[in-house]
Amino acid sequence: GAGVSQSPSNKVTEKGKDVELRCDPISGHTALYWYRQSLGQGLEFLIYFQGNSAPDKSGLPSDRFSAERTGGSVSTLTIQRTQQEDSAVYLCASSKGSNEKLFFGSGTQLSVL
């Protein structure tokens, strides 16, 4: 079946603009994660959704970052008033549940000029 789908694959924006990044998890996967990967760095946890439970937002770096997951499927990560330090690859991943294999999308490369 289809894997985790992210869009857009690339996004170039100007400093101060808002951006929305989309993630379509694998069908039937109840857990969804967002990670940030800066150039040459590891994976930084941002937020976790599991079913209808309250999300774990503990990794969001500032209040300019928010995410939602509608209907337990598609998720959108929103960054308001983007800054140059927000430039990174934003990765989405999903799994059947906690303690299950994690599958990643190809990511969105965000460049803030």
Next chain:
Amino acid sequence: GENVEQHPSTLSVQEGDSAVIKCTYSDSASNYFPWYKQELGKGPQLIIDIRSNVGEKKDQRIAVTLNKTAKHFSLHITETQPEDSAVYFCAALYSGTYKYIFGTGTRLKVLA
């Protein structure tokens, strides 16, 4: 808190040689250890994983070993090929939680 250290950060091997990447975790309750391969411009792809009730797992040229006492696990790639060149990440999942802690990655270069 939970931490995963990964070594080396870069590794160059001749085609046909073996490559070994090592990770150490801090939380003794961690019970699931996946390895991911990330090629340029792509997301991490799960290549092999191991749970804490086994010591070794193999899949063709790839194997993972786990030493729970020492809290470390390793990825072994034999008969390396140029297409093995990528960044490899280890991770540990803390038992009963959903939080994956990732290593900082190893850039593997296989020289033809």
